[in-house]
Amino acid sequence: MYKHVLKRLVSIIPLLIGVSIISFFVMHLAPGDPTALFVDPSVSPHELARIRSNWGLDHPVHVQYFFWLKNVLRGDLGTAYIINRPVTELIAERIPATLLLMATSLFFILLVSIPLGVLSAYKKGRGLDNIISVLSFLGMSIPSFWLALMLMLLFSVKLGFLPSSGMSDPLLADTSLPGKLADIVRHMVLPVLTMVIIGFAGLTRYIRSGTIEVLGQNYIKAARAKGLSERTVLFKHALRNSLLPVITILGMTIPDLFAGAFIIETIFAWPGMGRLGIGAVFSRNYPLIMGIVFISSLLIILGNLAADVLYSVADPRIRTEGKD
Amino acid sequence: MEKILEFQKIEKSFSGHKVLSGVSIGVLDGEIFGLVGESGSGKTTLARIALGLVRPDSGRILYKGAEISVLGQKDLRRALTDMQMIFQDPLAALNPKMTVESAVKEPLIVRNIEKESIMPRLISLLEDVGLSGRFLTRYPSELSGGEAQRVCIARSLAADPKLLILDEPVSSLDFGLQNEILELLMALKERKDLTYMLITHDLMMAEQRCSRIGVMKSGEIIETGSTADIFKRPEQEYTKQLINDAI
Numbered sequence: 388m389y390k391h392v393l394k395r396l397v398s399i400i401p402l403l404i405g406v407s408i409i410s411f412f413v414m415h416l417a418p419g420d421p422t423a424l425f426v427d428p429s430v431s432p433h434e435l436a437r438i439r440s441n442w443g444l445d446h447p448v449h450v451q452y453f454f455w456l457k458n459v460l461r462g463d464l465g466t467a468y469i470i471n472r473p474v475t476e477l478i479a480e481r482i483p484a485t486l487l488l489m490a491t492s493l494f495f496i497l498l499v500s501i502p503l504g505v506l507s508a509y510k511k512g513r514g515l516d517n518i519i520s521v522l523s524f525l526g527m528s529i530p531s532f533w534l535a536l537m538l539m540l541l542f543s544v545k546l547g548f549l550p551s552s553g554m555s556d557p558l559l560a561d562t563s564l565p566g567k568l569a570d571i572v573r574h575m576v577l578p579v580l581t582m583v584i585i586g587f588a589g590l591t592r593y594i595r596s597g598t599i600e601v602l603g604q605n606y607i608k609a610a611r612a613k614g615l616s617e618r619t620v621l622f623k624h625a626l627r628n629s630l631l632p633v634i635t636i637l638g639m640t641i642p643d644l645f646a647g648a649f650i651i652e653t654i655f656a657w658p659g660m661g662r663l664g665i666g667a668v669f670s671r672n673y674p675l676i677m678g679i680v681f682i683s684s685l686l687i688i689l690g691n692l693a694a695d696v697l698y699s700v701a702d703p704r705i706r707t708e709g710k711d
Numbered sequence: 712m713e714k715i716l717e718f719q720k721i722e723k724s725f726s727g728h729k730v731l732s733g734v735s736i737g738v739l740d741g742e743i744f745g746l747v748g749e750s751g752s753g754k755t756t757l758a759r760i761a762l763g764l765v766r767p768d769s770g771r772i773l774y775k776g777a778e779i780s781v782l783g784q785k786d787l788r789r790a791l792t793d794m795q796m797i798f799q800d801p802l803a804a805l806n807p808k809m810t811v812e813s814a815v816k817e818p819l820i821v822r823n824i825e826k827e828s829i830m831p832r833l834i835s836l837l838e839d840v841g842l843s844g845r846f847l848t849r850y851p852s853e854l855s856g857g858e859a860q861r862v863c864i865a866r867s868l869a870a871d872p873k874l875l876i877l878d879e880p881v882s883s884l885d886f887g888l889q890n891e892i893l894e895l896l897m898a899l900k901e902r903k904d905l906t907y908m909l910i911t912h913d914l915m916m917a918e919q920r921c922s923r924i925g926v927m928k929s930g931e932i933i934e935t936g937s938t939a940d941i942f943k944r945p946e947q948e949y950t951k952q953l954i955n956d957a958i
Contacts, residue, residue, distance in 0.1 A: 605804040609863070612762050613870055614792035614821045617784070627808050702808070 391699075395692050403684060404456075410680045411455065414673060415448045421468050421671040442468060442673075455677060464681065465674030467667075474678035478660060482682070484554055485652070485659035489644045491575060492582035493637075499587045501633075504594025505626055511599055519591065526588030531647055535581045535654040542577060550574050552656035578655045582647055586640065593636050597629035604628075631702055638694025642687045712739040714773070715874055715906050716761060716794070721770035723756055723930075730756050731767070731930045738874065743900070743907040745921030745938070747914055747953065753930040754910045758876045761908075762796055763787040792821065795867035797896075799879040801859035805851040811837075811862050812847040818870035836865040839902075841895060857888040864895070874906045882913070893920065914957035918942055926950050 421442065422435050439445050443454055458465055464474035507519040543551035550556065550573060559570050601607065602625055610624045645661070652661035660679055667675035714737040723731040731753045738744040746754045759765040761772060763784070772780040779790055798804035805814055815836055819829050834844045840861040851859055860880065867875060877896065881889035897920065900907060911917055917924055917938065924941045926934040926949065934947045945951045 605798045605800065606806040608759070608762075608764050609796065609798065609804050609866070610806070610817070611764060611788065612791070612794070612796055613818045613866070614788050615817060624806055624809075628806065 392692070392696060395695065399685070399688050399692075402688060403681065406684045407456070407459075407677065407681060408452065411452045411677060412448060414676055415451075417671075419671070420444055421673060423671070455674075459681065464678040467675040467678075468672045469670065470672075470675075474674050477663060477675065478678055478682055481658060481660045481663045484657060485648055485661060488575065488578055488582070488652070488657060488659060489641075489648060492579050492586060492644065493640070495579060495583045496586040496590060496640075497637075499583060500590035500594055501626070501630070503587070504591045505598050505621060505629070507591065507595040508598030508602060508629075509621060516595075519595075523588040523591045526584050526586075529585065531581060531585045531650055532654060534584060535577070535651060538577050538581055539654070549576050551577070554658050574655075574657075578651045578657055581651055581655075582644065585647060586644065590633065590636060590640070594629060594633060597632055598625055601625045601629045631698065634694050634698045634701060638691040641690035645683050645687060712741060713776075714738065715740040715775060716908070717771075717773040718757065718761070719771040719773070721757065721760060721772070722768045723753075723760065723765065724768060729930055731760075734770070734927075734930070734932050736925045736932050736935060738906060738908050739923070740873075741904065741906055742922045743909055743920055745917035745924040746908060746910045746927060747912065747917050747924055748927035749912060749953075752927040754927055755878055757927075758796060758878055758908065758910055761876060762794055763791050792818070792870045793872055794874045794876060795870050795872040796876040796878060797860070797863055797867060797880045800883045801856060801863045802851055802854070804863050805854075805859055805866075807851050809850075810847065811849050811854075814862065815866045815869050818866065822869075822871065832869070836869055837862075839868060839899065840865045856884050857892065860884065860888075860892050861895070864892075864899070868899070868903070872905070874908065876908045876910065878910045879912070880909075881916075882911070914953055926953070 420439070422438050422444070436445075443451055446454070455465065462475075464478070466472065467474050467477055470477070503519050503523075507516045510516045539551045542549045552574075554574050555567065555570050556574075559566060562570070607620060607624055610620045615624075648657075648659060649661035649664055651657065652659045653665045656662065660682070664676070664679040664683075666672075667679060717737040719735050721731050721734040722729075734753070734757060736744075736746075746757065748754055756765060760767050763779070767780065770780070771778055774790065774793070779787055782790060812833060815833055816829060819832055824832060833847065837843060837846055842858065842861050842865070846854075846858070846862070851862075854862060875896075880896065881892050884892060893916070896907070899905065909917065909921055921938050923936065924938050925932050926941070926947065928949050934941065934945065934950050941950065942954060945954060
């Protein structure tokens with residue numbers, strides 16, 4: 388088991404290098420470069436050349452990549468153009484907001500999906516199953532940006548219940564800690580609700596099909612014959628087995644959540660890494676783009692590794708195989 | 712001998728396909744009743760109906776003379792802990808995420824056995840089936856087919872049943888193990904005064920172990936009688952064919 392985790396940890400290195408190579412070269416394939424922002428009659432071509440040289444853009448792309456990689460190996464993700472601040476510092480400032488949004492969304496996605504998936508499987512083919520299925524398909528089909536705007540229109544513009552953007556109200560800067568926390572929670576409602584509506588659907592379907600399969604197993608029939616209540620059969624015997632594949636699905640959901648966060652953070656002006664990333668893309672801020680891609684990839688890979696480890700912890704069959 | 716379990720005119724269809732048509736048979740207290748027939752003849756469906764796992768479309772099921780087919784799911788399950796089933800594939804009949812201890816303990820908890828007596832009862836149940844306490848911490852993936860079937864038997868005995876429905880209990884085991892498990896079941900029957908309903912397609916096994924036999928074909932009971940009569944003087948062509956094929 389430890390050997391397996393160690394092996395997987397070592398395999399992260401070539402994977403990250405691969406991701407960084409692809410991202411770096413794709414980024415440079417786009418026409419123009421960051422100095423295009425300075426195309427202004429007041430900036431002389433000589434000045435532009437100096438800026439390009441300062442940012443290292445006068446070197447061939449592969450040389451630029453090796454410079455970037457050398458700095459990364461020393462723990463330096465570079466300095467963001469224009470803002471002129473270390474990329475690590477910028478990401479460190481923004482990452483807590485993204486992780487807060489993602490973790491809260493993931494928590495509520497699980498809270499909604501597990502009971503809905505199990506109920507849907509238990510009531511297979513009946514009214515409740517049909518209602519849950521329709522809701523799931525709706526969740527899968529609605530584009531996140533549209534949903535985000537509709538929720539914002541309803542709850543912020545029409546009803547005025549919830550703030551439409553940001554993470555906190557600047558007017559409440561002097562309030563008490565519980566007051567500040569309540570303010571953050573109010574700001575989180577709409578982005579989290581959007582991510583949950585988009586994210587619960589797929590997981591509910593996975594849990595439904597997994598539970599249907601498990602409910603047909605003989606050990607479920609044996610559990611019923613033991614005289615156990617339906618609740619025990621469903622939640623102790625069936626759920627524990629049907630949740631096993633969900634751990635893998637969760638690992639695969641992390642990239643989706645990251646991608647979703649880029650859109651949701653931008654729409655709701657949530658001060659996270661996603662919004663920083665979108666800003667970096669539009670301003671061609673190469674070091675910042677690379678830093679965000681690098682950190683996101685690292686988190687996604689670690690999330691998948693955690694899912695793998697959790698899977699083997701949760702499944703005695705894998706655990707005992709490891710002993711052999 | 713009185714009938715412990717009786718099926719009266721049981722009908723069952725799945726998605727319009729008739730699986731059981733007017734099945735009427737009785738299992739006598741203390742006997743080994745063999746239900747024989749080819750795969751798909753409806754034997755397992757009948758067993759599942761007996762255990763309340765499948766509801767019949769019509770017909771009555773009587774356990775010790777009382778009609779149980781009219782009970783609600785909850786009352787039926789409580790009434791039916793007297794009946795347990797041993798499945799064909801023992802490894803599929805054990806929850807992969809539960810240790811032997813948890814699996815065998817559950818029926819004891821359902822029966823409200825005192826906490827202090829649970830562990831000695833668990834050990835005793837495992838010893839009854841030829842296993843020891845060291846198996847308690849094992850998961851199904853750490854058991855052989857024979858060990859898993861022994862655990863399934865121990866789990867069924869934990870419910871203190873009067874009737875065991877044995878659904879092809881040894882057909883997924885190696886030949887050597889088959890006899891071992893059958894001998895164990897026979898010994899337990901005598902020791903614990905059990906009644907067996909043995910579902911099998913193996914007529915030789917039915918001849919050796921059963922006192923009476925019911926022959927099923929396409930969801931109907933076509934012939935019932937003592938094992939000796941059925942084997943010496945089969946009335947139906949289908950029964951003759953089954954016996955000939957088995958020989």
